[in-house]
Amino acid sequence: MACRESLKTLRAMPDLRCEVLILAHNEAANIEESVRSVLTQSWASETSLVGIIVVSTDSTDGTDDIVRELQRVDKRVRLLALPDRRGKVFDVNTGIRHTTERLLAIIDADVTVSEDCIPRLLEPMRSGNIGLTTPARAALNMRHGVMNRIGHFMAELHNTLDRAKCGQVIVVDRRFAVIDERVTVDDAFQEWAVIQAGSTVERVPEAVVWSMAATTANDLIRQRRRVHAQYLNLERVTGYRPATRSFKSVARAAIRTPTVLKDRRLDIVAIAMLLDSWARLLGRLDGIAGRKYETWVASPTTKSHA
16 A cells, blocks of 8 residues: 555656666676766656666676766766675665665666666656556667577567566666565566556656677577576566566567568577577476576676677
């Protein structure tokens, strides 16, 4: 009940103020661009940035020094350096405890956002019945080669799902932001918390986040295996299954993607589904073995844009 009433108060908020959490581990190659991309957002009327907290966990590559320099230039930037890796859920929860605003944007340090991404994600929150917003996804990969095309297809898939699927960038009411530390996935738990409260998760197509998709089959399988194991853990704790856990939802979305409608590349769809199915099987075996992926090593080719 408290969550529902807190959302109603947003209707009376003339200024949608937000704080931004940027999550980083050894992101020296990306962190300056990530912070500056937030500072230079085209803030629309009645939306504003209160501050940025960079949650840097056990970074040994100079990430923290870069953030300290940015902090000297702009006091809205703060560094929260954590000495030990205890998982992204722990990092998000720790960052939230250092914020005060009702609306929070949570961003991975290795993505690129459109110049008005955050203001566009903030605007729907004014309605009072939306608890979380997420942007459209796009791949930074070139458009030739099988794995690059799969990366674009999977981004398109997320954009055409009937039910919004969260990812590397969200704006969320803080009442839904804290994550149960029994789970190991942040955004999907927040998605569940919003829906449980009777509120709505909304995809905002005009807001865009770009990221590098895996360019090798091994990296894609490693990535999807980990995600599936995390989703199984989430389901055990909450009973919730994100949209991509439904074969019917994925199939409906797939036939609406540009890869199918425009390019007629059914081969790309078939290969993507085969790789994903193998990854899900491995993720299920991980779940049976009790592996939850509190921490993990990023797939190398997803960092190649740095």
